[in-house]
Amino acid sequence: QMSIVIVGGHDRMHCRYKEICGKYGCKCKVFTQFPANFKNQIGSPDMVIVFTGTVAHKMVGVASEQAQKTGAVLKHCHSSSGSALQEALSEYFAASCAK
Numbered sequence: 092q093m094s095i096v097i098v099g100g101h102d103r104m105h106c107r108y109k110e111i112c113g114k115y116g117c118k119c120k121v122f123t124q125f126p127a128n129f130k131n132q133i134g135s136p137d138m139v140i141v142f143t144g145t146v147a148h149k150m151v152g153v154a155s156e157q158a159q160k161t162g163a164v165l166k167h168c169h170s171s172s173g174s175a176l177q178e179a180l181s182e183y184f185a186a187s188c189a190k
Contacts, residue, residue, distance in 0.1 A: 094136040095119040095180075096163075098154045099146030100171040107173050115180050125150050135161035140179050142171035 095117050097108050102123045112119035123145075126132055130153050133139070139158040141151055158165040164183060168175040 099142035138164040
């Protein structure tokens with residue numbers, strides 16, 4: 092099962108993000124706020140999705156660093172809507188199927 096970390100986005104969309112990831116058969120962690128031990132909580136996901144419009148700059152830095160360390164795919168989305176997440180996931184799966 093693929094694991095995804097979502098950084099940023101809206102609190103009210105938390106469940107929606109999880110629902111969308113579930114449709115793709117993925118586990119996901121959503122961080123809309125910056126938790127104290129963020130770096131350790133990220134773990135080693137397969138993909139990190141950053142909603143750039145609604146995220147603290149420092150959080151993006153930590154997430155990018157972790158993604159690089161663990162070899163995760165890093166995807167930036169300007170919109171933090173459900174459809175932006177869906178698009179990012181379908182793009183990723185289309186690309187990985189084409190390999």
